[in-house]
Amino acid sequence: MKSTIVAVINQKGGTGKTTTTINLGSALAKEGKKVLLLDLDPQSNLSYSLAVTAPEATLADVFLGNQSLKDILVEKDGLWIAPGSNDLVDIEISLVSQPEREKFLKNMLADVKGFDYVLIDCPPSLSVLTLNALTAAQEVLIPLQMEVLTLQGLDQIMNTVNKVKKAFNPKLKIKGIVVVMFDIRRKLSQEVLEYLRENVKEKIFDSHIRLNVKLAEAPSFGKSVINYDASSNGAKDYMALGKEFLNAH
Numbered sequence: 001m002k003s004t005i006v007a008v009i010n011q012k013g014g015t016g017k018t019t020t021t022i023n024l025g026s027a028l029a030k031e032g033k034k035v036l037l038l039d040l041d042p043q044s045n046l047s048y049s050l051a052v053t054a055p056e057a058t059l060a061d062v063f064l065g066n067q068s069l070k071d072i073l074v075e076k077d078g079l080w081i082a083p084g085s086n087d088l089v090d091i092e093i094s095l096v097s098q099p100e101r102e103k104f105l106k107n108m109l110a111d112v113k114g115f116d117y118v119l120i121d122c123p124p125s126l127s128v129l130t131l132n133a134l135t136a137a138q139e140v141l142i143p144l145q146m147e148v149l150t151l152q153g154l155d156q157i158m159n160t161v162n163k164v165k166k167a168f169n170p171k172l173k174i175k176g177i178v179v180v181m182f183d184i185r186r187k188l189s190q191e192v193l194e195y196l197r198e199n200v201k202e203k204i205f206d207s208h209i210r211l212n213v214k215l216a217e218a219p220s221f222g223k224s225v226i227n228y229d230a231s232s233n234g235a236k237d238y239m240a241l242g243k244e245f246l247n248a249h
């Protein structure tokens, strides 16, 4: 079985990448899929949010060649996690001067088998780590907040994806845009969404993720929102997204 590798990217900070990686991953696992989450962000928010706080080894060790990816995986609540580390900052710096620097993650993933989905939580930059994610992935998922500057940010993401496509990964495709932290009562949110629908050719998922405090609370319990409070809007929205994701091509 070949895994579908999905890079969750947005170069802007705090746009719901980590929340989407965890909770979409959790939703896919509830749908019976075997899911691996890669914490490629030196901030390690994903690992902390799932209470993987002192792993024996992390992705940084794998980049250094001291560990193989399959040996560092940690299981939590039916999800598999490749923990991140602040040491990824050093990896990032050292990668810049390496030949074929964009291919490290792709090569690392070659020895991981048996997953339906691998979701990569990227750092808030279009750095060499994100470049590695885009080179390893078949698909890109973009969580987007409905703000005025969203549109400019989206252009930058598309430019980067197109460059990576041309240079390193011709089959890379945009799976879609996920509207996150959506405030239904706010007129601006509706307007930006309408503008996007009219002007962007990429798929915009119908399942919007509403603003929901349970999504912000869940990490302090080390759980996905679905395992923390299955009846919350956050859990319902991500479960709906999971179903739509599985049916989208």
Ligand SMILES: Nc1ncnc2c1ncn2[C@@H]1O[C@H](COP(=O)(O)OP(=O)(O)OP(=O)(O)O)[C@@H](O)[C@H]1O
Residues within 6 Å of the ligand: 012, 013, 014, 015, 016, 017, 018, 019, 020, 041, 043, 045, 122, 123, 124, 180, 181, 182, 209, 210, 211, 212, 213, 215, 216, 217
């Ligand atoms: N739908 C939502 N409703 C309420 N809070 C949310 C929602 N989605 C995310 N948050 C909160 O917003 C903050 C930013 O989200 P998150 O960490 O997922 O973004 P990020 O893009 O991964 O950030 P970074 O760029 O720093 O990695 C977090 O505190 C998270 O709990």
Ligand SMILES: [Mg+2]
Residues within 6 Å of the ligand: 017, 018, 019, 041, 045, 046, 121, 122
């Ligand atoms: Mg994050």
